[in-house]
Amino acid sequence: MIKQVASLIVLLGIGIILTMAVIDMPAFGDPEAPAHRHVAPRYIALAEEETGVTNMVTAILADYRGYDTLGELTVIFAAGAAVLSLLGSKHE
Amino acid sequence: MTTVVIQTIGRILVPFIQLFGLYVIIHGPVSPGGGFQGGVIVGASMILLALSYDLSSAEARASHKVRIAMDSTGALLFAGIGLVALLAGGFFLEYGIIPLPMAPAEVRGIFILLVGVAIGIHIMALAASLFLHLAEEHEI
Amino acid sequence: MDHAPILVVIAPFVGAYLIPLLGLWKEKLCYPVATVAALLSAFFSFWLTASVLELGTIRYYVGGWEPPWGIELVVDPLSAFMCLTISLVSLFAVIYSKNYIGRELPGGKTTSYYTLILLLIGGMLGAVVTGDLFNLFVLTEIFSVAAYALVCIGRKRGSLIASYRYLILASIGTSLILLGTGYLYVVTGTLNMADLAARLPALYDSWVVIGAMAFLVVGFGIKTALFPLHTWLPDAHSIAPAPISVILSALVIKVGAYSIIRVLFSIFGVEFITGPIPIASVLTWVAAVGILMGSLFAISQTDIKRMLAYSSVAHIGYVVMGVGLAMEIGMTGGILHIFNHALAKGCLFFCAGAVIYQTGIRSIDDFRGLGSKMPVTMAAFTLAAASMVGIPPTAGFMSKLYLALGTLEAGAWVFLIVILVGSFLTAVFYLRVVNLIYFGESRVKSQESRVGVGDSRLQTPDSRLFREVPLTMLIPIIILALGCTLFGIFVFIPLSVVEPAVKLLLGN
Amino acid sequence: MGILEFILMSFLVILAIAVVFARDLLAATIVFLVYSLIMAIVFTQLKAPDVALTEAAVGAGITTLLFIITIAKTTRREEE
């Protein structure tokens, strides 16, 4: 019971912080929001010229932030090794 | 009866799904998709095979050893491309510096595709692996 | 050799990718490959530290893209210091694994074990050298997944549940980290830490920024096992195999602490964390409670590894307290304690593992009279325990001295008392063990005390109990124990890296 | 943002609550599948086709299958 109440208080606290933050957030879909004015314009304008691909998401994933993608590959690689270590294989 | 229907549909569908997955990988640079999405789709075709037949026929198509080998090869290919760029005198993963007889942007384009293929190889083996490991010793 | 910042991360990763392939062919090759990969990253860490001290902060642009667009690796003295600590202790853990894991793990799992341990090491090294917030999230996730899996790899009773609880709590943490990163991105449009630091001062009164900081601190706080969020730690750290306990207790929680330092000082800046939202002093208070509670819990434990795990909860408190003081001497003490605690706790877990390996003893009461049976191991245990308590001239004394001086300079008497009481409590439980080791009457003759404690494979004839462990296990123990003493006497060696790091964090 | 997006997003919340409170785990998994599909549609509406494709393949495909296997190997009923 105490645990439940404590959990609900934690949820309430996080909910309040989240709501306050969301109220302060730039308006949804606003083309002038800070997120659209810094860093991202270069990807939109120059991705094709600099990397030769038209899909900007692919350009970011595989080139501009390729190291993140290597990390992502490593996470799923770790999950594979983890599941193998846990469940094993009948061939061994 | 239902088993026959499911097996037939599965057998007809699997090559098409795999072809679609490969299409998604190859066309990553110009359309939605890429190595990861395509890899998941090809991996899902193996899962469909396992569901419509049984685990052993999926195992027969891609055995444990083959999957582990593909898994490591994909990851090594990606890291290897990065190290080649490093040996060519650039930063890690700086594809543009790799000396090919083309403009740097085109070289980058080629290597972006290659990286997509590496991710695809890795993920298709892993998606099938994760499913088969969870499902092993249990017919569903 | 300008590529050391990336090579230090890539060496263990490539090793990890290679091991499954080699494991298909010959399982015996896994250990040498893992050792070579760990050695390589240790070598690059040394190189990195030397060049940072000589040239100042190193910036490396992965993919050749300049910072806000590409991912930048930033190696400042603090990163280099963490790199050195991580790669050295984990190198010893890999070396130690040879005999220990050979006996503890069933065949076929060794391949996964060495793959995961290299991913764990690579992930931690990557997390400390990166200069990009999202990249930090990805690498945190890599070493976390590896850590969850390694906790339950030994398949002891309860290990599955420990791993599951760790996973659920820590994934709340990582999701909060991603949310905080997203919030910062929405208001600034960038993910690069230096760029964020330049853009945030204009936004200090935004609730988005405050929320982002709260989520990042809580998220990394779960990884660090800060006091109220420590509930996953005792089970996970005590059930894992000994080399993994060493890495978890000595390094993984320290990487969490490092991330908190990065977020607070390199992104938000000293003015913000001591200003309107006094997060720094909140952290100090939380750490103070953690020191006291962790030590009290440790006293009531009967299992040696659980006791050591609770002691980690207390000692991460010292680190965070030093950080929370947000002034030069206190932070020097806190960051120095990262290194000293890594040495001492690593040595203690290695010793506990050696005892379990040789005799199957886990209960503290059964340590009676071990001093004459395993003299070298127990001498090392004593030295490391002295360093944990903070007896001069050990390394632990120096970091606690700096911390105490810091509290004095900050005028916070309460925290000085907490440090003294905490050290006293630590002394109570470590000296109890040391007392049993040297002055307790041996119980080795009574076989029944060991029955049911250790693994059945460990029930070996008595003659075996009188031997020291194999050299691959003994050498790491000896080196870490010597380190605990030498770095207390020659404290200027770690300080030569820590002091510039602190100056840089506090903005000169 | 049109009325369709409003409805889809509200539906997301309802589905999430249904996932959490369903007693039957298999039913919860099926609702989770629908949740992932609607999430994919919302991603398309927000002009993120790459992410929508991934969410459909991973969230509605692989993840759901893994949940179903786990339920088949453990138990279907959530205990009181």
Place this chain on the structure above:
Amino acid sequence: MRFEFIAVNFPYFVSVALLLVGLYAMIVRKNLIKKIMGLNIFSTSVLFFLIAAGYKEGGAPPIRVPGIEVYVNPLPHALVLTGIVVALALTTFALALVIKIYKEYGTIDSDKL
């Protein structure tokens, strides 16, 4: 209208609601599989938030087509793709743990473990 911001920032509020629902499942529900579903809802809520933050009124999908100049922000899409993979990795390992726990203890109720 004082509450206009709710309509304007509606997607953000949706992400808050999803996050709280997921977190509730993770810390209050007793069933181990339910907790993992909660983890998935939690992480999709964060990813949904990021995609919503990348949306731009009148923007086209971020694949360059001659003649179109306004595209939505592609960076969050790349981040979210990574996030989805990370969630998949966590889910798989957690489910493998659940299967093993059931084999060993015969229950997947966290109160009975």
